[in-house]
Amino acid sequence: MIAIAVHGGAGRWDEAERDAAVAGVRGAAAAGWQVLETGGTSLDAVTAAVMVLEDDPLFNAGTGSVLNAEGDAELDAGIMAGDVLTAGGVACIRRVRNPVLVARRVMEATDCVLLAGAEAERFARDQGFADHDPVTERRRARWRAARARQAGERLVPGTVGAVALDRGGRLAAATSTGGRELKRPGRIGDSPVPGAGNYATAQAAVSATGWGEFMLRMATAKAIATRIESGEPPASAAASVLAEMARSFGAPIGVICLDARGAVGIVHGTEGMPHAWRTGDDDDFNARFAA
Amino acid sequence: MIAIAVHGGAGRWDEAERDAAVAGVRGAAAAGWQVLETGGTSLDAVTAAVMVLEDDPLFNAGTGSVLNAEGDAELDAGIMAGDVLTAGGVACIRRVRNPVLVARRVMEATDCVLLAGAEAERFARDQGFADHDPVTERRRARWRAARARQAGERLVPGTVGAVALDRGGRLAAATSTGGRELKRPGRIGDSPVPGAGNYATAQAAVSATGWGEFMLRMATAKAIATRIESGEPPASAAASVLAEMARSFGAPIGVICLDARGAVGIVHGTEGMPHAWRTGDDDDFNARFAA
Numbered sequence: 190m191i192a193i194a195v196h197g198g199a200g201r202w203d204e205a206e207r208d209a210a211v212a213g214v215r216g217a218a219a220a221g222w223q224v225l226e227t228g229g230t231s232l233d234a235v236t237a238a239v240m241v242l243e244d245d246p247l248f249n250a251g252t253g254s255v256l257n258a259e260g261d262a263e264l265d266a267g268i269m270a271g272d273v274l275t276a277g278g279v280a281c282i283r284r285v286r287n288p289v290l291v292a293r294r295v296m297e298a299t300d301c302v303l304l305a306g307a308e309a310e311r312f313a314r315d316q317g318f319a320d321h322d323p324v325t326e327r328r329r330a331r332w333r334a335a336r337a338r339q340a341g342e343r344l345v346p347g348t349v350g351a352v353a354l355d356r357g358g359r360l361a362a363a364t365s366t367g368g369r370e371l372k373r374p375g376r377i378g379d380s381p382v383p384g385a386g387n388y389a390t391a392q393a394a395v396s397a398t399g400w401g402e403f404m405l406r407m408a409t410a411k412a413i414a415t416r417i418e419s420g421e422p423p424a425s426a427a428a429s430v431l432a433e434m435a436r437s438f439g440a441p442i443g444v445i446c447l448d449a450r451g452a453v454g455i456v457h458g459t460e461g462m463p464h465a466w467r468t469g470d471d472d473d474f475n476a477r478f479a480a
Numbered sequence: 481m482i483a484i485a486v487h488g489g490a491g492r493w494d495e496a497e498r499d500a501a502v503a504g505v506r507g508a509a510a511a512g513w514q515v516l517e518t519g520g521t522s523l524d525a526v527t528a529a530v531m532v533l534e535d536d537p538l539f540n541a542g543t544g545s546v547l548n549a550e551g552d553a554e555l556d557a558g559i560m561a562g563d564v565l566t567a568g569g570v571a572c573i574r575r576v577r578n579p580v581l582v583a584r585r586v587m588e589a590t591d592c593v594l595l596a597g598a599e600a601e602r603f604a605r606d607q608g609f610a611d612h613d614p615v616t617e618r619r620r621a622r623w624r625a626a627r628a629r630q631a632g633e634r635l636v637p638g639t640v641g642a643v644a645l646d647r648g649g650r651l652a653a654a655t656s657t658g659g660r661e662l663k664r665p666g667r668i669g670d671s672p673v674p675g676a677g678n679y680a681t682a683q684a685a686v687s688a689t690g691w692g693e694f695m696l697r698m699a700t701a702k703a704i705a706t707r708i709e710s711g712e713p714p715a716s717a718a719a720s721v722l723a724e725m726a727r728s729f730g731a732p733i734g735v736i737c738l739d740a741r742g743a744v745g746i747v748h749g750t751e752g753m754p755h756a757w758r759t760g761d762d763d764d765f766n767a768r769f770a771a
Contacts, residue, residue: 301664305596306599311665311666378594411699
């Protein structure tokens, strides 16, 4: 059994952008699926899927990320291989094209799990990642308008994530984001942190999206993985933790998750979340905005 | 019932420093105990206990932290209030006296949970924290010697942490560290990350010490808290997760934890860990190096 699921971020998507967002996650799932179908690893599949969305300026990750309080894009990304429990993450990195690739290099080429800020960018350059400005004119214009009306920090949808199961039975997860618009510089969200917005074990893979601080406080992805490991179906595990977070914080989130048999769990609040998935049981991709 | 437990870091302590380390954690526990005994909150108690050890240059936290690959001290600290699941952390902050106080300001004065690097330091200054050089001559000399023999990254004991239960039944946890000697600049360890090296809920408080990357990959503190929440005694919960980490990573760690009835769990590998604790059932402090 092989399986992949991809999300493009929970929250208030503009009506006009929903179809494009669903097409985007479908394309990302197809990129990951191709890796799996040709015998590649789940780690390569989630990397491929997330790269597609980081490169798509519609999403709030990589190119097209939102800008912080000072008008800079600060990007967070995390990746994890479930079979060996290895993880890598970069936080507040500014000028790279694909943060998920840098996170993967942290995982594969260092003794670290998490690298932050200017030093993370220095690491990326040492590893050969070219200088890249992720800021788009559209995000710049929106930021200017938000500043002009003295808007506060704002959750902009478009965090991206992927979970996959490969033929070897290995699970992996990856998540990437620009975080919140007008966020405080130096703020780290849940996406790069194993157990918060991203997690994978031998039996579960999870990628979450929403107000990152709530995920950090709940250790949301770990909580969902623990439930899946104890035998709860992924959809039920995700729904249970989503309900717990709604009780604790009143916070809607979105989650995609997988177990080692390829069962898919996709849950989100009422505002929707573009998502796509496919397993060995499906003839084609499933792709939609709301459940 | 009130209770406090404090640790001073698992690992290879020099024989000659063990008595002083035990005296140090005893003094820190006493500082926290005084807060609890006079009706203060567990949050104030863990803050007071960790500040004592950050100010003691024997420990690898605050003043006396080890130096990274470039000869700088980069400090990590986290704090969490279990009753309301609020958390704050600072990572890679360089020139402050008490990182745990900055972490607490992140928790209480911002919408963030985690702040890193130069921006975290800027936040600290804005909040009135004075410039303070945490580097001691002893650490500088050891760093020079390690560089001279081209030593690799090294786990130096002395991470500090505290967990407490107050009269109102509220649990809290705090953890602070300089991380590993010769670590990569920008590296974030487990201490500031909720669920990795530090965690508190309505029913459990946990502070862990050891190779931080393993704690990040396992989400160790969350795993222990989840077991305590399901009714497992703290000592057993910590021992179970310690065994799981030994199996997965071959990595010894140290943990202190509490449940909401004041039951204390303290476990560590064979190398020892200075620790002290006291509960409402005790006439005096318990303080020792090994179990």
